[in-house]
Structures are given as C-alpha cells and as structure tokens.
Amino acid sequence: MGRDRESAAAADADGRGGRTELNRPRYVTLPIILVFALIGYVYYVTVFCVIEDWLGLRTASGLGNAATFTAFAIMCLTTYAIAVLRDAGHVPSSFLPDMEDPQVVVHEIKRKGGDLRYCQKCSHYKPPRAHHCRVCKRCVLRMDHHCVWINNCVGHANYKVFFVFMLYTVIACIHSLALLLGFAYDVHKGQIHSGGSLKTSHIIYGVLLFPLTLAVSILLGWHIYLVAQNKTTIEHYEGVRATWLAKKAGNVYAHPYDLGTYENLVLVLGSNILCWICPTSSHIGSGLHFPSSYHSRLETMPR
Numbered sequence: 001m002g003r004d005r006e007s008a009a010a011a012d013a014d015g016r017g018g019r020t021e022l023n024r025p026r027y028v029t030l031p032i033i034l035v036f037a038l039i040g041y042v043y044y045v046t047v048f049c050v051i052e053d054w055l056g057l058r059t060a061s062g063l064g065n066a067a068t069f070t071a072f073a074i075m076c077l078t079t080y081a082i083a084v085l086r087d088a089g090h091v092p093s094s095f096l097p098d099m100e101d102p103q104v105v106v107h108e109i110k111r112k113g114g115d116l117r118y119c120q121k122c123s124h125y126k127p128p129r130a131h132h133c134r135v136c137k138r139c140v141l142r143m144d145h146h147c148v149w150i151n152n153c154v155g156h157a158n159y160k161v162f163f164v165f166m167l168y169t170v171i172a173c174i175h176s177l178a179l180l181l182g183f184a185y186d187v188h189k190g191q192i193h194s195g196g197s198l199k200t201s202h203i204i205y206g207v208l209l210f211p212l213t214l215a216v217s218i219l220l221g222w223h224i225y226l227v228a229q230n231k232t233t234i235e236h237y238e239g240v241r242a243t244w245l246a247k248k249a250g251n252v253y254a255h256p257y258d259l260g261t262y263e264n265l266v267l268v269l270g271s272n273i274l275c276w277i278c279p280t281s282s283h284i285g286s287g288l289h290f291p292s293s294y295h296s297r298l299e300t301m302p303r
Contacts, residue, residue, distance in 0.1 A: 029151045032084060038212075039080070043073045045205045046176040053202075054183040065179060072172035079165035079279050080150070088155030089141035089287045097125050127288045129156075129257070131234055141287035144232040156287035160269060161279040163227065166220045168277075173213035180206055230257045230264035256292045267291070 047057075047066050055062030097116055117126040122139050126132075131143040133153050142156035154162045180202065187198050226236065239255055246253035258264065267290075269276040270283040 027151060029148075031149045032151055035080060035149055036077075039073065039076055042172070042176060042209070043069070045201065046179060049199075049201060049205070050176070050179050050183050054179070054186065065175075069172065069175055069179075072168055072175060075168040076165065076172055079161050079168060082279055083154075083158050083162045083165055084150045084152055086152075086158040086161065088136075088143070088153035088159075089157040091119075091122070091124060091127060091130055091139045091141060092288075093124060095125060095127060095288060097127070128290055129232065129235070130287075142232060142290070143234060144226075145234070156284060157281060160281055160284070163223055163268075164277060164279050166216060166223060169216050170213070170220050173209065173216060177206075177209055177213050180209065227268045228261050228264055229255060230259060230267060231255060254293065257290055258293060259291060 046069055051057060051062050051066050051069075055065065057063060057066055117130075118124070119126050119132050119139050121132055121137070124139070126139055127141065129142040130139050132139045133143060133146050135146045136153055140153045140155040142159065144154040144159055146153045147162070150162070152158070183202070184198060184206075226232065229236075231239065235255065235257075239253065243253045259267070265276075270280065
C-alpha cells in the first residue's frame with residue numbers, strides 16, 4: 001500500500017497521474033495473441049503473396065508498396081503494444097475533490113442524490129469522468145470502455161494511442177484491400193504476363209479482409225465522432241438518457257465537456273496537428289480535472 005501511495009503521489013506531482021504502471025497482473029490473453037497473429041497474417045499475405053505475385057518485390061512499384069505497407073504494419077504493432085501495456089489511468093489514493101472549485105458542484109455529483117461521487121468498492125472519491133471497471137476492479141480516469149482485445153481499459157492515458165492504432169489499422173486494411181482488388185482486376189483482364197493468378201489463398205484472404213476493414217472502419221468512425229464531441233462511450237450513452245430526461249422536463253441537455261470541434265480535437269490529440277497521428281500523450285495532464293463549457297461561460301461573463 002505504501003508503494004502504491006508513493007507512485008500515485010509522484011504521478012500526480014508531475015501532472016501525468018494516468019501514466020503510472022498497471023497495478024494489476026498483466027496477462028497475454030487469447031484475444032491479444034489473435035490480434036498479433038492477424039497482423040502478421042495480413043502483412044505476410046499482402047507483401048509476399050499479393051504484391052509479389054502482382055507487382056514483384058524487385059520492381060519500383062512493388063518495393064514502394066511493400067515499404068509503405070511495412071511502415072503501416074510497424075505502426076500498428078507499436079501502437080497496439082502500447083495500448084496493451086500502458087495503464088489507462090487510476091485515481092490517486094490521495095485524491096480529494098476541491099470544494100472551492102465552482103465546477104465541483106456541477107460535475108462531481110452523482111446523478112441521483114447530489115452527493116459527491118464516491119466509489120464504495122475502491123473507497124475513495126471519483127474525479128469527473130472517472131468510472132469503476134468491474135474487470136480491472138478499480139476506478140479508471142476518463143474511462144471509455146474495457147476492451148478485451150487489449151486486456152485493458154481504454155481510458156485517459158491510453159485513449160489516444162488506442163485511437164491512433166485504429167487509424168493505422170484502417171489505413172493498412174484499405175491499402176491491402178486496394179492491392180488485392182487491383183491484382184484481381186488485372187488477373188481478370190489478363191494483364192498479368194508473369195504467370196500470376198488468383199489462388200485459393202487470395203480468395204480466403206479477401207473474404208477475411210473485407211469484413212475486417214469494414215468493422216475497424218466503423219469503429220474508427222465511431223471514435224472520430226466521440227473525439228469531435230469530446231465524449232467517451234460511457235458519456236455518450238449517459239447523454240442519451242440525460243437528453244431524454246431533459247426533454248421530458250422541458251429543458252435542453254448539452255454535454256458539459258464539448259468545447260467545439262477543434263478544441264475537442266486538441267484536448268484529445270494535442271495542439272500540434274503533426275503529432276495527431278503519433279502515439280504521444282504529453283499533453284493529456286493528470287486526468288483529474290477537465291475544462292468544461294460551464295467554465296468557459298464563466299470566463300466570458302462580464303464582471
């Protein structure tokens with residue numbers, strides 16, 4: 001317990017409370033093995049079957065496509081590994097809500113009763129946007145969801161790298177699918193003179209690749225929507241209910257952390273646009289406090 005308190009205090013002191021190491025056992029689960037195997041399979045078939053049989057790895061076009069796809073594959077592997085290993089962010093044991101902060105009354109109360117948000121299972125107060133994960137058995141900062149494919153929560157400290165992983169996965173899948181379709185088209189038109197032809201392995205690969213590309217594209221699209229709104233998956237579904245209740249009472253509900261599309265993107269991905277596709281997270285802060293539209297309105301009010 002003493003070591004946990006020291007690590008939590010040190011993390012909070014340097015402003016990156018969500019980037020301490022996981023305090024739960026790390027397991028290499030079957031879903032993680034399947035993801036690594038799938039990445040390896042897609043890479044092998046794309047480079048050594050599709051590109052080799054269609055363009056040839058010794059041609060400029062073949063080598064260029066192979067190098068580009070290899071770069072995407074490396075980024076997929078790197079970002080996935082970081083998402084698996086990086087702590088999503090836990091609440092420091094020393095955390096106490098600031099009662100003098102005007103946002104506390106608005107954002108750190110329960111949906112029922114009006115009391116400060118307190119986790120009975122963890123025996124500590126919960127910061128804004130933190131939720132208890134039943135799988136990890138702890139409260140997670142800015143929790144989005146628990147993902148079985150990384151055996152980890154997606155939360156404050158690893159959300160961006162999870163988002164970037166999906167981005168590179170979609171790009172790699174679309175690139176691979178375009179190569180496969182181009183190869184199939186040239187085979188159909190009889191424009192391949194090197195003896196290349198569609199094989200059963202190509203067909204099986206296409207049957208697997210198309211739904212994979214569709215699934216990860218839908219998932220990426222969903223998280224692009226969430227990032228643009230500065231919401232988590234949990235907050236989205238809470239907002240659906242809040243909107244219904246507000247409409248029923250004749251009021252209008254607005255997500256309190258929506259600062260506008262660009263500001264939302266900056267908060268999640270960073271202020272440097274060139275780093276939006278990099279798995280960096282130095283901009284995220286402690287995860288204990290977040291700017292809100294309520295705070296923005298207070299700053300713009302005439303005094």
